Amino acid sequence: MANRLLRLDRRGLVLLYIFLGTLRESVARQIRYSVPEETDKGFFVGSISKDLGLEPWELTERRVRIVSRGKTQLFALNPRSGSLITAGRIDREELCETVSSCLLNMEILVEDTLRIYGVEVEIMDINDNAPSFREEEVEIKVSEHATLGSRFPLPNARDPDVGVNSLQRYQLSSNSYFSLQVRGGTDGTKNPELVLEGSLDREKEAAHQLLLTAFDGGDPIRQGAVPIRVVVLDVNDHIPKFTQSVYGVSVPENLSSGTRVLMVNATDPDEGINGEVVYSFRNMESKASEIFQLDSQTGEVLIRGSLDFEKYRFYEMEIQGQDGGGLSTTAKMLITVMDVNDNAPEITITSSTNSVLENSPPGTVIALLNVQDQDSGENGQVSCFIPNNLPFKLEKTYGNYYKLITNRALDREQVQSYNITLTATDQGSPPLSTETHILLNVADDNDNPPTFAYSSYSAYIPENNPRGASFFSVTALDRDSKENAQVTYSLVEDTLQGAPLSSYISINSETGVLYALRSFDYEQFRDLKLWVTALDRGNPPLSSNMSLSLFVLDQNDNAPEILYPTRPTDGSTGVELAPRSAEPGYLVTKVVAVDRDSGQNAWLSYRLLKASEPGLFTVGLHTGEVRTARALLDRDALKQSLVVAVQDHGQPPLSATVTLTVAVADSIPDVLADLSSLESPTNPDDSGLTLYLVVAVAAVSCVFLAFVIVLLALRLQRWHRSRLLQASGGGLVGVSASHFVGVDGVRAFLQTYSHEVSLTADSRKSHLIFPQPNYADTLISQESCEKSEPLLIAEDSATGLGKCDPTSNQDPISKESALVVNAGK
Numbered sequence: 019m020a021n022r023l024l025r026l027d028r029r030g031l032v033l034l035y036i037f038l039g040t041l042r043e044s045v046a047r048q049i050r051y052s053v054p055e056e057t058d059k060g061f062f063v064g065s066i067s068k069d070l071g072l073e074p075w076e077l078t079e080r081r082v083r084i085v086s087r088g089k090t091q092l093f094a095l096n097p098r099s100g101s102l103i104t105a106g107r108i109d110r111e112e113l114c115e116t117v118s119s120c121l122l123n124m125e126i127l128v129e130d131t132l133r134i135y136g137v138e139v140e141i142m143d144i145n146d147n148a149p150s151f152r153e154e155e156v157e158i159k160v161s162e163h164a165t166l167g168s169r170f171p172l173p174n175a176r177d178p179d180v181g182v183n184s185l186q187r188y189q190l191s192s193n194s195y196f197s198l199q200v201r202g203g204t205d206g207t208k209n210p211e212l213v214l215e216g217s218l219d220r221e222k223e224a225a226h227q228l229l230l231t232a233f234d235g236g237d238p239i240r241q242g243a244v245p246i247r248v249v250v251l252d253v254n255d256h257i258p259k260f261t262q263s264v265y266g267v268s269v270p271e272n273l274s275s276g277t278r279v280l281m282v283n284a285t286d287p288d289e290g291i292n293g294e295v296v297y298s299f300r301n302m303e304s305k306a307s308e309i310f311q312l313d314s315q316t317g318e319v320l321i322r323g324s325l326d327f328e329k330y331r332f333y334e335m336e337i338q339g340q341d342g343g344g345l346s347t348t349a350k351m352l353i354t355v356m357d358v359n360d361n362a363p364e365i366t367i368t369s370s371t372n373s374v375l376e377n378s379p380p381g382t383v384i385a386l387l388n389v390q391d392q393d394s395g396e397n398g399q400v401s402c403f404i405p406n407n408l409p410f411k412l413e414k415t416y417g418n419y420y421k422l423i424t425n426r427a428l429d430r431e432q433v434q435s436y437n438i439t440l441t442a443t444d445q446g447s448p449p450l451s452t453e454t455h456i457l458l459n460v461a462d463d464n465d466n467p468p469t470f471a472y473s474s475y476s477a478y479i480p481e482n483n484p485r486g487a488s489f490f491s492v493t494a495l496d497r498d499s500k501e502n503a504q505v506t507y508s509l510v511e512d513t514l515q516g517a518p519l520s521s522y523i524s525i526n527s528e529t530g531v532l533y534a535l536r537s538f539d540y541e542q543f544r545d546l547k548l549w550v551t552a553l554d555r556g557n558p559p560l561s562s563n564m565s566l567s568l569f570v571l572d573q574n575d576n577a578p579e580i581l582y583p584t585r586p587t588d589g590s591t592g593v594e595l596a597p598r599s600a601e602p603g604y605l606v607t608k609v610v611a612v613d614r615d616s617g618q619n620a621w622l623s624y625r626l627l628k629a630s631e632p633g634l635f636t637v638g639l640h641t642g643e644v645r646t647a648r649a650l651l652d653r654d655a656l657k658q659s660l661v662v663a664v665q666d667h668g669q670p671p672l673s674a675t676v677t678l679t680v681a682v683a684d685s686i687p688d689v690l691a692d693l694s695s696l697e698s699p700t701n702p703d704d705s706g707l708t709l710y711l712v713v714a715v716a717a718v719s720c721v722f723l724a725f726v727i728v729l730l731a732l733r734l735q736r737w738h739r740s741r742l743l744q745a746s747g748g749g750l751v752g753v754s755a756s757h758f759v760g761v762d763g764v765r766a767f768l769q770t771y772s773h774e775v776s777l778t779a780d781s782r783k784s785h786l787i788f789p790q791p792n793y794a795d796t797l798i799s800q801e802s803c804e805k806s807e808p809l810l811i812a813e814d815s816a817t818g819l820g821k822c823d824p825t826s827n828q829d830p831i832s833k834e835s836a837l838v839v840n841a842g843k
Contacts, residue, residue, distance in 0.1 A: 048136045048137075048138060049064070049066070049069050049126075049135060049136065049137045049138070050137075050138045050139075050140070051063045051064040051102065051137070051138070051139045051140070052139065052140040052141075052142055053104065053108070053139060053140075053141060053142065054141075054142040054143075054144055055108050055109060055110035055111075055141050055142065055143060055144055055146070056107060056108070056109065056144055056146055057104055057107070057108065058104075058107070059104055059105065059106050059107065060096075060103050060104065061103060061104045062101055062102075062103055063093060063101070063102040063103060063104060063139060064101065064102050065099075065100060065101050065102075066082075066095065066100060066101060066102045066126065066137075067100025067101070068100070070082070070126070070128070070135060072100070073100070074097070074098065074099055074100025075097075075100075077095060077097050077100055078097045080128055080129065080130045080131070081128075081129035081130055082095065082126060082127070082128050082129070083095065083126075083127055083129065084124055084125070084126060084127075085124065085125040085126070085127045085134070085368055085388070086124045086125075091105050092104065092105055092106065092108055092122065093105055093124065093139065102137070102139075108141060110141045110142075110143050110144075111147065111178035111179070113141060114141065115178065117180075118180050118181070119140065120140065120141040120143070121138055121139070121140050121141075122138070122139045122140075122141060123136065123137070123138050123139075124136075124137050124139070125137065125388075125416075125417075125419075127368060127369065127386070129369055132369065132383055132386050132415075132421065134386075134415060134416040134417070134419050136416070136417070143179050143180050143181055143183055144179075144183065144236075145179055145183035145234060145236025145237065145238075145240060146179070147177055147178045147179050147183075147240070148177070148234070148240035148241060148242050149175040149176065149177040149185050149232035149233065149234055149240065149241060149242040150175060150176055150177070150242045151173050151174075151175050151176075151230075151232070151242060151243075151244035152173065152176070152301070152302070152304075153173050153244055154244070155244065155245050155246075155247065156172065156173055156230075156244055156245070156246045156247070157246075157247045157248075157249060158170050158172075158212065158246060158247070158248050158249070158344075159248075159249045159250075159251050159343070159344020159345070159346075160214065160218060160248055160249070160250055160251065160344070161218075161250075161251050161253055161254050161343070161344070161345065162218045162219060162220040162250050162251065162253070163253045164214055164218065165214070166214055166215065166216070166217065167213060167214060168213070168214040169199070169211045169212065169213055169214075170211065170212040170213075170214075171209065171210075171211055171212075171300070171338075171346075171348055172188075172198075172209075172210040172211060172212055172230055172246065173210075173230075173244060173300065173301055174207065174208070174209060174210070174301045175188070175232035175242055175244075176303075177232075177234050179234065179236065182234075182235040182236065183234055183235065183236040184234060184235070185208060185232055185233075185234055186233055186234055186235040187200070187208075187232075187233050188200055188208065188210045188230060188231065188232050188233075189230075189231045189232075189233065190212075190228060190229070190230055190231075191228050191229040191230075191231075193226065193228060194215075194216055195214065195215060195216040195218065195226060195248075196212050196213065196214060196215060196216075196226070196228060196248065197212075197213045197215050198210060198211070198212065198213070198230070199211050199213050205334070210230065212228075212246070212248075218250050219250075220250040220251070223250065224249070224250050225247055225248060225249050225250065226247070226248040226250075227245065227246075227247055227248075228245070228246040228247075228248065229243055229244075229245055229246065230243065230244050230245075230246055231243040249344065251343055251344045254288060254292045254341065254343025254344065254345050256286055256287045256288045256292070256293075256341075256345070257286070257341075257345045257346070257347050258284040258285065258286040258295045258339040258340065258341050258345065258346065258347050259284060259285055259286070259347060260282060260283065260284045260337075260339060260347060260348075260349040261282075261283045261284070261285075262282075262349060263349055263350065264349065264350045264351075264352065265280055265282055265337075265349060265350065265351045265352070266351075266352040266353075266354070267279055267280045267351075267352075267353055267354070268353075268354040268355075268356050269321075269325065269353060269354070269355060269356065270325075270355075270356045270358050271325040271326060271327040271355050271356065271357065271358050271360065272325070272358045272360055273321050273325060274321070275321055275322055275323065275324070276320060276321065276322070277320065277321045278318055278319070278320055278321075279310070279319045279320065279321060279353060280319050280351070281316065281317050281318050281319070282297060282317040282319070282337050282339075282349060282351065283317055284297070284317070284339030284347065284349070286341045286345075288341060288343065290342070291341075291342030291343065292341050292342050292343035292345075293341060293342070294341060294342045295339045295340065295341055296314050296315070296339070296340050296341075296342075297312055297313070297314050297315075297317045297337060297338070297339055298312065298314060298337070298338050298340070299312055299335055299336070299337060299338070300336040300337070300338045300348060301335075301336050302335050302336070303333075303335075305330065306333050306335055308322075308323050309321065309322065309323035309324070309325065309333075310322065310323075310333070310335070310353075312337065317337075317339075319351065325355050326355075327355050327356065327357040327358065327393075327394070328361070328392045328393070328394075330355065331354070331355050332352070332353070332354055332355065333352070333353040333355070334350065334351070334352055334353075335350070335351045335353070336348050336349070336350055336351070337349050337350075337351055357393055357394050357395060357397055358393075358397075359393055359397040359444065359446025359447065359448070359449070359450060360393070361391060361392040361393045361397075361450070362391075362444070362450040362451065362452045363389055363390065363391045363400045363442035363443065363444050363450065363451065363452045364389070364390045364391070364392075364442075364452060365387055365388075365389055365402070365440055365442050365452055365453075365454045366387060366388045366389075366390070367385055367386075367387050367454065367456070368385075368386045368387060368388055368419070369385065369386040370384065370385035370386070370387075370422075370456055371384060371385070371458075372457060372458060372459055373458070373459045373460070373461050373499065374424070374428065374458060374459075374460060374461065375428075375460075375461045376427075376428045376429055376430040376431075376460050376461065376462060376463075377427070378424060378427070378428065379424075379427070380423075380424050380425055380426050380427065381423050381424065381425075382423060382424045383421055383422070383423050384410065384422040384423060384424065384438075384456070384458060385421075385422040385456055386415075386419065386420075386421055386422075387402075387419070387420050387422065387440065388417075388418055388419050388420075389402050389418045389420065389442045390418060391442075391444050393444065393446065396444075396445040396446060396447075397444055397445065397446035398444065399444060399445040400418070400442050400443065400444050400445075401442070401443055401445075402420055402440065402441070402442045402443075403441055403443075404422070404438060404439065404440055404441070405439060408436060408438060409424055409425055409426045409427075409428060410422055410423065410424055410425060410436075410438060411423060411425045412440075422438070422440075422456070428460050429460075430460040430461070430462045433460065434459065434460055435457060435458060435459045435460060436457075436458045436460075437455055437456075437457055437458075438455065438456040438457075438458060439453055439454075439455055440453065440454050440455070440456065441453050459499075461499050461500065462498060462499070462502075463498075463502070463556075464498050464502040464554065464556025464557065464558075464559075464560065465498070466496055466497040466498050466502075466560070467496070467554065467560035467561060467562050468494035468495065468496045468505045468552035468553070468554050468560065468561065468562050469494060469495055469496070469552075469562055470492065470493075470494050470552065470562065470564040471493075471495075472564070473564055473565065474564060474565040474566070474567065475490070475492065475564065475565070475566045475567070476566075476567045476568075476569065477489055477490035477532070477566060477567070477568050477569070478568075478569050478570075478571055479534060479538060479568060479569075479570055479571065480570075480571045480572075480573040481537075481538050481539055481540040481570050481571065481572060481573045481575065482537055482538075482539070482573050482575050483534050483537055483538055484537065485534065485535060485536060485537055486533055486534070486535065487533065487534050488531045488532060488533050488534075489532055489533070489534055489568075490531075490532045490566065490568075491529070491530055491531045491532065492507065492525075492530040492532070492550055492552075492564065492566070493530055494507070494530070494552035494562065494564075496554050498554065498556065501554075501555045501556065502554055502555065502556040503554065504554060504555045505530075505552050505553065505554055505555075506527045506528065506552075506553050506554075506555070507525050507526070507527050507528075507529075507530045507550060507551070507552055507553075508525065508527060508550070508551050508553070509523065509524070509525050509548060509549070509550060509551075510548070510549035510550070510551060510563070512548060512549070514543075514546055515542075515543070519548060520535075521535060521536070522534070522535055522536050522546075523535060523548065523568075525550065530550075530552075532566075538570045539570075540570050540571070540572045540573070543570065544569065544570050545567060545568060545569045545570065546567075546568050547565060547566070547567050547568070548565070548566050548568065549563050549564070549565055549566070550563065550564050550565075550566055551563050552564075573668075574615050574619035574666065574668025574669060574670070574671075574672060575615075575672075576613060576614040576615045576619075576672065577613075577666075577672035577673065577674050578611045578612070578613045578622055578664040578665065578666055578672065578673065578674045579611060579612055579613070579614070579674065580609065580610070580611045580664060580674055580676045581610045581611060581612060582608070582609065582610040583607070583609070583676060583678065585676075593679050593680075593681055593710075593711055594606050594607040594644075594678060594679070594680045594681070595680070595681050595683070596646065596650065596658075596680050596681070596682050597650075597682075597683070598650045598651075598652070598654075598682055598683065599650070600646050600649070600650055601646070601649060602645075602646055602647060602648050602649055603645050603646065604645060604646045605643055605644070605645055606635065606644045606645060606646065606680055607643075607644050607678065607680075608641070608642050608643045608644065609624060609637070609642035609643075609644065609662050609664065609676060609678075610642060611624075611642065611664040611674065613666050613672075615666065615668060618666075618667040618668065619666055619667065619668035620666060621666060621667040622640075622642075622664055622665070622666055622667075623639050623640060623664075623665055623666075623667070624637045624638060624639060624640070624641070624642040624662060624663070624664055625637060625639065625662070625663050625665070626660060626661070626662060626663075627661045627662065627663040627675060628659075628660070628661035629658070629659070629660050629661070630655070630657075630658055630659040630660075631654060631655065631658055633647055633648065634646065634647060634648065634650075634654065634658065635647055635658070635660055635680070637660075637662055642662070642664070644660065644662070644678065644680075650682055654682055655682070656681055656682050656683060657679060657680075657681060657682075658679070658680040658681075658682060659677060659678070659679055659680075660677070660678040660679075660680065661675055661676070661677050661678075662675065662676050662677075662678060663675045664676075681711065
């Protein structure tokens with residue numbers, strides 16, 4: 019029996035321990051800190067990790083963060099030190115104004131356990147504000163017959179600081195007529211008053227200048243001052259009187275602008291201007307002056323701004339009534355703002371998840387939310403609920419925080435997602451409500467294999483592709499989620515031309531991008547077929563296949579081939595001749611090239627890549643013709659080197675170059691002289707080229723000289739025969755042009771020679787002239803006469819001999835028939 023009782027006692031202790039632990043879980047700790055205002059950003063407030071029972075590094079791991087209702091974040095967490103620090107400058111007067119104790123509340127959320135901790139930070143006041151007066155100068159009118167001891171209210175000084183740092187005392191400058199007394203108000207304010215201590219005489223002194231100074235109790239002490247001008251008036255023996263010393267009214271916060279709040283009234287038994295009372299506000303806060311307006315003639319107090327119970331619930335103002343004689347009195351006006359249910363509740367989703375497994379147990383937390391209403395009383399009491407037909411429920415945790423949890427198992431096959439409507443309603447009249455939605459997806463097991471959009475695909479790759487280049491990308495979709503939807507890709511093993519497929523193509527297992535491991539050649543094979551497998555990471559994994567046909571495209575892989583000028587087998591370059599007398603646009607030579615590609619890959623363009631004399635030659639863009647760009651000058655070198663580039667229009671374009679050597683000279687002797695003056699090239703190829711050029715020019719010169727000698731001999735023979743025809747008056751018969759075909763043959767090679775042959779019948783003279791500008795070895799007429807012989811024979815001429823008369827002055831041109839043969843350009 020004793021053992022049984024002992025077991026029952028132990029069981030009761032266990033239940034009591036569990037109950038107390040559960041109670042302790044539901045009640046969160048309240049953490050308090052204090053920090054002075056106006057501190058720099060990053061100022062240490064408190065060790066939050068220590069107060070939460072955590073290590074500093076656990077703040078990040080357990081996703082600890084601040085949940086604040088305000089729009090401005092005043093504090094932050096330092097994950098390194100585990101401390102609570104300031105996020106910026108904090109101004110106590112801006113946050114709490116005249117409230118004696120400035121407390122800021124926030125919540126700390128430990129997200130992995132969804133626990134909320136309340137934190138309260140007190141902002142300590144420092145003496146950062148000096149007392150100040152709203153008025154720049156105060157004027158008080160006093161009758162000269164005012165009795166001693168008369169009191170005149172003075173303006174109050176304002177100091178936003180609190181405690182010892184707030185306003186402590188007033189001081190009046192020394193004078194013989196007035197003293198200062200301070201009366202304490204019911205709300206603790208200090209109201210200074212000017213007390214008349216001596217009789218005034220307007221005739222002696224019409225005005226008195228005083229200075230009122232206000233001091234606070236901070237360290238160091240700060241002060242503010244306002245000048246006071248007392249004007250002495252003639253007798254006005256009645257002071258205005260208000261019907262009430264204190265006017266009080268309660269108004270709802272939703273009053274519109276222009277609405278009358280109340281009306282004040284003051285009377286003065288004096289007559290005339292001394293009995294007219296003018297109303298004005300005194301010692302009015304700046305924020306109250308933006309909301310209330312006073313009619314100076316009627317005393318009506320109107321609304322000109324908007325009231326907000328959540329910001330200011332009470333206004334205290336002082337109204338002054340002053341007659342025309344300068345006498346005044348004051349009354350207080352107390353306005354209480356009543357709350358109106360004008361703020362709808364606010365729902366803040368602190369933490370939530372958008373997916374939950376269908377086999378999750380009941381009680382799984384879906385979201386953590388906070389509900390607030392800025393109104394007060396019943397208007398601020400909020401209830402939160404969700405529809406009853408959903409497998410979820412709300413549980414209240416800390417303060418106005420709720421947990422959204424599951425109350426039964428979920429089945430994805432029945433419902434794939436839930437759109438949960440959260441509704442918050444206050445207790446106002448009429449009640450206001452707010453709705454927000456949470457979209458929750460139910461995760462499934464791995465019951466869907468990856469699928470491709472099509473069972474087969476086609477891809478294209480140009481030949482000569484770089485190794486490792488990507489040419490296609492495949493994507494398989496899996497309707498599952500998380501790892502069940504993560505797909506990996508692989509190639510089905512196969513062989514191609516005796517080699518494994520994996521040596522030609524690879525695939526990125528994560529992205530499905532296909533890469534070419536070799537450079538494909540269109541001439542080797544033009545297409546291939548392969549299979550791609552998509553496998554998910556579920557347990558067990560599921561897979562699917564698709565086929566891919568890869569086609570190889572032809573590419574611009576042939577560079578242009580130059581046909582002319584041909585490259586000599588001995589390595590020398592071709593030589594082109596250009597006369598120094600060539601005009602701009604003279605055709606020197608033409609570069610001819612072909613491209614084995616087709617289409618735009620075979621479209622060729624020519625350009626001058628390099629020239630020893632820039633600007634001397636141009637190359638046709640599409641023709642390849644090399645022409646002179648300007649007239650040749652004597653200073654231009656005999657040997658001109660040109661590099662011509664030929665480029666196709668493929669992508670990328672291919673090109674080839676050829677080097678041309680152009681010899682510039684007017685005559686054979688000039689060529690030989692210029693060649694002999696050239697420096698011996700250091701390159702053996704240049705030396706061989708010079709040798710070939712000299713031999714060629716010498717051979718042509720010898721042939722030309724032999725032809726000229728034969729021509730002279732024939733001409734002298736015909737001239738000799740023409741003398742025999744003189745007696746019979748035989749005429750000159752022209753010789754056929756075919757006799758001078760040999761001269762044109764010379765022209766075809768040397769384009770810088772010009773020859774003129776003149777035959778006459780009656781002057782007994784004949785000429786074979788080589789003009790000096792084009793040929794240095796000119797034969798004069800006398801030499802021609804000595805070597806002359808008949809060159810022309812008339813059909814009916816008589817034989818006769820003539821004699822050459824070198825001294826004859828007869829004009830040979832008047833009676834001669836000239837035949838001119840030009841060799842040259």
